[in-house]
Amino acid sequence: MSLYPWQQGVWSDLGRRHQQGGLPHALMFTGPRGVGKQVMSLMLARWLLCSERDRQSLACERCHSCQLWAAGNHPDFMLVTPEDGGRQIRIDSVRQLNEFLSQTPQISRCQVVILRPAEVLNHNAANALLKTLEEPPGESFILLESERFGSVLPTIRSRCQRVVLPVPAHAEAMAWLQQQGRSADQAADALRHNQGAPLAANAWLEDDGHAQHRRWLEELATWCDGRTRLDLALGHWKTIELEPLVWWMNRVAADLLRAACGASNSQLLDPDVPARLGGATLDRTKLLALQSRLAEVLAQVQGGAGHFNRQLLVESLLIDWRSLITQGRR
Template identity: 50%
Template sequence: MSLLPWQSGVWASLVRRQNGKGLPHALLVSGAGGIGKHQLCLHIAKWLLCTRNGDDACGQCHSCQLWDAGSHPDFIICQPDEGSRQIRIDNVRRVNELIFQTPQISNCQVVIMRPVDVMNTNAANALLKTLEEPPGESFLLLETERFGSVLPTIRSRCQRISLTPPASDDSIAWLGQQGVSRDRALEALQRNYQAPLRALEWLNSGVADTQQTWTSELQQWSRGDLPLNRVAERWAKLEFADVIAWFYALSSDLLKTSSGVSREYCVFADAVTELGSQFGIDRMRLLRFQEKLQQILGQLLSGASHHNKTLTIEVLLLEWRELLVAEPHGVHA
């Protein structure tokens, strides 16, 4: 996995530390989704496992060849099992089994855990024991988009690498190398919080069209042109977290514009303009609505959600229509 162009500074710092006193056994890599956390962790892992001890993985030794083949015995990724949103104790036990063994090929073992903020209590306790007394030849690379949701006991035992979105020009240049025009790149970055990898996925996956459909259906429901059950049933068939995240971003944009923030700082500027041309907004109800969305989204991202999707969407849509007022362009306190 190659480094992304905007990661050269972080990489140089890691190399200096490794060549000096050495890297700590546990690194917590934090930052927004879509800016390259996982790519950086993969690059670090291959480098640490390489047997030639250079400033980067050599790509030629037996370790690098096994890595490229996807069969390195001294490396695993620990993440939620398919169909689950949580890292459970069995996942952490597999980590402990690996790192308390003698390395088979390399001079160490490397584990990537992602996202570390979705561990349940038993898994977190099992990991803490390993972090407190790490084996001599092991490295744990922990990824998170939500640093504040990582248990303090885990945060305190790791050294943090905080990644930020790249400069706009760097993102546009990189997207251009992927065949994306400047105008499309600007739009995609705006819709995806300036995260270039997420922007590229948004362009290639059809999410843009899906979000436009959600906006259109929301407007139709708001006007009374589309039945509640039809909207709820359609949205409930989709990835629930994606729907809630979109609804949260849209409500955040409405709060911004109601506070006088320019449209250029909105993720869904066009949708906000269209809604504003048809309806006014009760700002206090909007604040409560956004808080509810934030709570639901946090539960979904932590893996602790047990919502009935259709019922939850119906309730949210009913509350949404209650915060609309008849006069367009108006914001009511």
């Protein structure tokens, strides 16, 4: 594991802050999906636990602490994520975190906890974490990660120092993707579909995201044009995971809205979207209403706060999509 090229500036800044006055006990790494928040927090955790960190810009990888880290069983490190396939971090997990930090470090001079993602802490869990964030016991560090900073509870945000991991410059992202064996056309297409985030773009290519996008767009157009029945459309759409499906629909709706506002093809996720859904209404209010609903559902799905009947939700969204076409033909 190593830092990505676009992270070097943030890492150097953390090193300077440590030398000048020490790092705060609660840091929150924020940035969109696919910029390397997990790598940054893990690298910092390993460095904080390293016995030679005062003399190294990175963990030494030789000391007993680094050896335990490499083995995956460092006693002074804890990772907190949603449990048992759930989407929320619940109070029991935070109680374990608090108990862990109340103990004395066994190997290193400090203890480190990584909590990801911070936006899925439910209210009880967040309240249980507040005192620890305000008055961390001993020499301890809590590193939080968030893809949707605005969705993190204000009481948590206010007790952490934010470290933003921005999307790298387009040229730097392109260069990195081409180093991974991607062609220039593949890299540019993937970055456009993934908001310029190189790791998300690379994963999208590995999963053949372009073919999936074209397939889903054709299936959506077939449904909206009335060439298939609702039960047949549902037979496919209801088998797809909700988060990627709603995320994709939201992006397509955004393209239609941009086109309705006069955007050029170069400003669209996919210039073929308006053509494939060419019968859609250009009423910006209706397009905005659909996109707003998709964004709200997506936030609930990502935050684990929504309890949906999957089939009814997908059916409702498909009906909303077809209504755009119907309204556009009036």
